[in-house]
Amino acid sequence: DSGKSPRRLFPRGYRPVLGSPFLKLCSFYRCREQKYDYDNLPKTSVVIAFYNEAWSTLLRTVYSVLETSPDILLEEVILVDDYSDREHLKERLASELSGLPKVRLIRASKREGLVRARLLGASVARGDVLTFLDCHCECHEGWLEPLLQRIHEEESAVVCPVIDVIDWNTFEYLGNAWEPQIGGFDWRLVFTWHAVPERERKRMRSPVDVIRSPTMAGGLFSVSKRYFEYLGSYDTGMEVWGGENLEFSFRIWQCGGTLEIHPCSHVGHVFPKQAPYSRSKALANSVRAAEVWMDEFKELYYHRNPRARLEPFGDVTERRELRAKLQCKDFRWFLDTVYPELSVPEDRPGFFGMLQNKGLKDYCFDYNPDENQVEENQVILYFCHGMGQNQFFEYTSQKEIRYNTRQPEACTAVEAGKDTLVMHPCSDTTPEDQKFILQEDGSLVHEQSKKCVQATRRSSDSFVPLLRDCTNSDYQKWFFKERMS
DSSP states (O other): OOSSOOOOSSOTTOOOOOOSHHHHTTSHHHHHTOOOOTTTSOOEEEEEEESSOOHHHHHHHHHHHHHHSOTTTEEEEEEEEOSOOOGGGTHHHHHHHHTSTTEEEEEOSSOOHHHHHHHHHHHTOOSSEEEEEOSSEEEOTTSHHHHHHHHHHOTTEEEEEEEEEEOTTTOOEEEOSSOOEEEEEOTTOOEEEEEOOHHHHHHOSSTTSOEEOSBOOSSSEEEEHHHHHHTTSSOTTSOBSSSHHHHHHHHHHHTTOEEEEEEEEEEEEEOOSSOSSOOTTHHHHHHHHHHHHOGGGHHHHHHHOHHHHTOOOOOOHHHHHHHHHTTOOOHHHIIIIIOTTSOOOOOOTTSEEEEEESSSTTEEEEOOOOTTOOTTEEOEEEEOOSOOGGGOEEEOTTSOEEEOSSSSOEEEEEOTTSSBEEEEEOOSSOOGGGOEEEOTTSBEEETTTTEEEEEEEEETTEEEEEEEOOOSOGGGBEEEESOOO
16 A cells, blocks of 8 residues: 555456366357447446445556447446545545546545445446446456346346456455355355356256356346336445345345356456455344235244344335336246346254254254365264354254355265264255154164263363263253244
8 A cells, every 4th residue: 555556456458367177168269259339338337335344445446448448338437435534535536636537536426335435436327338336346448348238238238247356465356266156145145156057067068158147246247227217226225335235136036136156257356355345234234125025934034143133224114115016026936037046945943943952951953164164073062052053953844954054055965984973064865863853751862873962061160962871861952942032
């Protein structure tokens, strides 16, 4: 953050190496073959909201947009200052930007939060297309044309670039070593990334066709300004940041649009160790999304996050009226048609929630997985806290003790050759080592070994569930409790 003009993180014309067999076909050679009718493509206003952003990353974003966007397609770059208080973002920033073509600086008169700051920029935009970018990006040559071409073809398409990684520590442009991924979510309404499913690969007409995605990360996308307004823009009842990406994703699909990722558009993104915006309002934002768009499936969210049920979320009357006005489809349609890969929990009464031990009345099954790692994570017993999350389990009709709060879903299994319980990835056909019988008296019997799950002391102050010969001990009796009162 030296104040010098931002240096380029990659040479002009550089494209990241795309290593998978799928994207070798969709290499930059195929993308470079694409021809565009620049005279007929819509122009875009690029909207960049920021709050107390570092000088170098903010200016790098601005310069990269100007350097890599065809002049004929770029209407303007709108920077929205969400009431920053850092000195370098005041007169010094205004002076720097005054010499740049097509750049406008708008300042909020009070803290608005990301959602309303973006809307402030959109309200003054002159372009036919709104392109929203985070304030720590590096645009790639050729990033803009595919997005505008797709919207020119289909106005109801909301299109995202492939998000490449810029290293937080070195600012090296790492690119995207694998094929593009689609966005999803888990039943806590946390955004997740997933591989492109086979059904979508079969639908694509060519390796440079758009990839349909159930949800978006939310920071980088293009949308027709007219269509954005038709859809109701952002939910202005949402505060600061968090949850708006899933809400907008649900709305796009359920109200007749499509959400897509274009494999020929690449934008680098710095993933900060700490976001400049607080997530304190994210829970209320997610509740608003659930209340308006998820119908009866909102209960699956509330079961896994009991705090959400008590969270004040404001008035959603206007958003429900918008849904009725646009004649939007229900959430069952979204799950069946757009995101069939997401397993829908059964949540049968009496068979979900905290799995509590009768002998150790204050202890429950607990699973705290490592990020992106499911296999060989041991189940422990921990004080029952009633907050869902890592103590939320479901006993399914397939005799699974399933943990489906996060993605990927995990099922309780017996570690090979041992008596400990671990979590393995769930599968369509339940393996024998993952089948448990919850009997009427509360005994939890491992079907394969015929042994019972028993709460067992591991140390002076810790307990674990282990397989033991079945007795009538209360330490082998278990019951589900949805949440603490």
